[in-house]
Amino acid sequence: MSDRSAQQRQADYFGQEHVTVIEPHGSVFDLKLRELWSYRDLIVLFVRRDFVAQYKQTILGPAWHLIQPLLTTVMFTIVFGKIAQLSTDGVPPFLFYMAGTVIWTYFANVLTATSGTFTTNSHIFGKVYFPRLAIPVATLFSKLIAFAIQYVFFLGFLAWYFFDGAAVQPNAWVLLTPVLLLMMAATGFSGGIIISAMTTRYRDLTVLVSFGVQLLMYATPIIYPVSSLPEKWQFWVSLNPIAPIVEAFRYAYLGQGTLDLPMLGVSGLVILVLLIVGTVMFNAIERTFMDTV
Amino acid sequence: MSNTVIKVEDLSKYYRLGLIGGATLREDINRWLAKIQGKPDPLLKIGQQDQSHRKGDEIWALKNVNFDVKEGEILGIVGRNGAGKSTLLKILSRITAPSAGRITLKGRVGSLLEVGTGFHPELTGRENIYLNGTILGMRKAEVDRKLEEIVEFAEMGKFIDTPVKRYSSGMTVRLAFAVAAHLEPEILVIDEVLAVGDAAFQKKCVGKMQAIAGGGRTVLFVTHNMGTAAELCDRGLVIADGRVAYDGAIEDAIREYLRPSSTQKLELGKQHFRGHLLDDISIRTLSVNGIDLGQQILITPESDLVFTFSGTSNIALKDFDLLITLHKDGARIVTVHDSEPGTALLEGHFTSTITIPARTLRPGTYTVGLGGERPGGGQWFAGTDLGEITILEGWAPGYERRSVGVINISAVGERRMESGPAR
Structure with missing residues (x-):
């Protein structure tokens, strides 16, 4: 409160609109979205940089966005479908794995890229100010472009199988896709932000991230349907906030599995908590992390 | 009073010693476990005091710094290495937060602590102009407007669509300075970035800086170069040991800066x-x-x-x-x-x-x-x-940048010319 009045006093003092006050402590819940908006051009350019620079001096260029999920899906189909013969609830294994891989990849990419926000950009952060949030937000979008490419690719395969008479039933829940995507983005984003804030102090976590993401994939129903698990394990999988999202995604497009709306609601709440924790940590670290990097 | 654009009040910044860097999660957990069991910190070296009982174990990079800057003023900030100049600059440009005190800034602030921040080697010169420009706070439309001018100033010409990684270091620096020089915030905070490029380009940079400074913009300029300081600034701020040691006319500030810091004599033996x-x-x-x-x-x-x-x-x-x-x-x-x-x-x-x-x-x-x-x-x-x-770098304009080397010798030169068409 004293903060507010002090700011008011300063504004009176200068009597002008564009006033910046630099103080030791800012509000931990304030994401300064208005300021972020004024830097929207920068976000666009960061997205462009991430996307363009990634494939310079590669032969296949953006085609890699298709090759990666395709090879993963083929490998899953062979290893888990043909060799291990895991159940896919009657859905063609190829589509089953592809649906899981496509939405999982978006989450994993966002989480991994966001978790390096402070450490990989410290050379820029140490020299110039702009809303630090611009970097993870740009990541969110550049990974979304990659997702869009893979998503269209997936839809192509889905149509192929559908008209070929395979046992898939895309249904009206497809309209839920943006919500599911938003939930995935929010989870990856806040998880990444939390890790990123902690890596400024504990570098151990950078090692943990790629490994952790891999482990998390096995704890998420990507290569198996939840229904194939024994009763007592289903409860544990449902604790994973992204499990219901993946299940819902697959239900909408393939008609397989369960669409558990209450569980989806619970995972929404968990994600909200993560987002708040992430915001608080980000704001706390953002102001002084240059002193510890 | 109405045209004060920067107001710094009781600004302080401390860094904690010993606890910065090198921390891993395991060490912190060990330290924490020991603390709740009432044992001494297991990571302390023998003979070292327990950190948690030592409150005074911090270094004040800045302590109670106060000053105001008026609109259109060009303030030179000078001080020896480690005096706190860079910390002040970092707080002013919002790279790190102060520990106490407050700064109020009126107007858009552009800070230039390094040229070429965020340059991406894989992107072309043109793409980097946009990226760097927006990082420094320009809008894309602003960069659009100034693109021609920037390319011309950097003497880029046909290389503008070549990836920056193919540039010579001189070209990169020229491009970077060109972008920075076309920033147009109301308040400009500059660290000694003038010392870039070859002699001719440096001269051009100084000229550009003078033009910026003369354009009614408020400029905070941190430098070791007394020549440039005397040339560009009206007012000087001497920072010593984290405090303002002098605030006044630039000539007096430079004199204060040159005064030896200690009276400690060398005991020759x-x-x-x-x-x-x-x-x-x-x-x-x-x-x-x-x-x-x-x-x-x-x-x-x-x-x-x-x-x-x-x-x-x-x-x-x-x-x-x-x-x-x-x-x-x-x-x-x-x-x-x-x-x-x-x-x-x-x-x-x-x-x-x-x-x-x-x-x-x-x-x-x-x-x-x-x-x-x-x-x-x-x-x-x-x-x-x-x-x-x-x-130090020279005082007289034009003199200091004319040549490089270790010593100046007096030499007599003569140039004989015949004007007319080249044969």
């Missing part, structure tokens, strides 16, 4: 010298322009270098030279003598002065040595690392 004559000749004092060696001595290239030293001799030598040597990067640059060849040294006290005329040495830091020898060898003494002097 036998341990500084080698040779046969150590027991016979002892040197007591050595000073440059009246300042005893051993302190940080800053000298402008416009002043003569007057070395004064004194001592006593227990023996009489009929042909003996006393001399001063200057070294740079391990190589001896010059040797200067206090007398004509064949001059005798009498038993008793002696005082010598040697003068090196102004503008002989180029800017830089030199190590001072002192010795004596009898021509033909045999009897000598010498000390090579008695202290340092630093020659």
Whole structure:
């Protein structure tokens, strides 16, 4: 409160609109979205940089966005479908794995890229100010472009199988896709932000991230349907906030599995908590992390 | 009062010592476990005090700094290394937060602590202009408007669509400065970024800076270059040990900055010298322009270098030279003598002065040595690392950037020309 009045006093003092006050402590819940908006051009350019620079001096260029999920899906189909013969609830294994891989990849990419926000950009952060949030937000979008490419690719395969008479039933829940995507983005984003804030102090976590993401994939129903698990394990999988999202995604497009709306609601709440924790940590670290990097 | 655009009030910043960096999760957990069990910190070295009981274990990079800047003012911030200039700049440009105090800024702030921040080697020059420009706070439309001008200023021409990684370092720096120079915030915070590129481009940079400064913009300029400071700024702020040591006209600020920081004298003794004559000749004092060696001595290239030293001799030598040597990067640059060849040294006290005329040495830091020898060898003494002097960048516009090297020599040049069509 004293903060507010002090700011008011300063504004009176200068009597002008564009006033910046630099103080030791800012509000931990304030994401300064208005300021972020004024830097929207920068976000666009960061997205462009991430996307363009990634494939310079590669032969296949953006085609890699298709090759990666395709090879993963083929490998899953062979290893888990043909060799291990895991159940896919009657859905063609190829589509089953592809649906899981496509939405999982978006989450994993966002989480991994966001978790390096402070450490990989410290050379820029140490020299110039702009809303630090611009970097993870740009990541969110550049990974979304990659997702869009893979998503269209997936839809192509889905149509192929559908008209070929395979046992898939895309249904009206497809309209839920943006919500599911938003939930995935929010989870990856806040998880990444939390890790990123902690890596400024504990570098151990950078090692943990790629490994952790891999482990998390096995704890998420990507290569198996939840229904194939024994009763007592289903409860544990449902604790994973992204499990219901993946299940819902697959239900909408393939008609397989369960669409558990209450569980989806619970995972929404968990994600909200993560987002708040992430915001608080980000704001706390953002102001002084240059002193510890 | 209405046109104050920067107001800094009681600004302080401290860094905690010992706890910064190197921490891993395991160490912190160990420390925390020990703490709740009431054991001493397991990670402390033997003999080290427990950090948690030591409240005073911090270093104040800035302490109660106060100043105001008015609209259109060009403030030069000077201070020795480690005085707190960079910290002040980092807080002003919002890279790190202060520990206490407040800064109020009116208007858009652009800060330039480095040229080429965020340049991506894989992107082309054009793409990097946009990226760098927006990182520095420009809108895309602004960059659009200034693109031509930037490309022209950077002397890029046809290379603009080539990836930056193919550029020479000079080209990269030129492009980076060009983008920065076309920033148009109301308040500009600049660290010493002028020292980039070749001589010709540096001159262009100084010109551009003057134009920016003259355009009614408020500029905060941190520099070691007294020449540029005197040229560009109206007002100077001297920072010493995290405090404002002086705030006033730039000429006085520079004088204050050049004043030696301590009155600590170099205690010359036998341990500084080698040779046969150590027991016979002892040197007591050595000073440059009246300042005893051993302190940080800053000298402008416009002043003569007057070395004064004194001592006593227990023996009489009929042909003996006393001399001063200057070294740079391990190589001896010059040797200067206090007398004509064949001059005798009498038993008793002696005082010598040697003068090196102004503008002989180029800017830089030199190590001072002192010795004596009898021509033909045999009897000598010498000390090579008695202290340092630093020659600052030049004062006179145009002079300092004309050439590079270690020493200036007087040479006579002549150019004969016939005008007419080239054959």
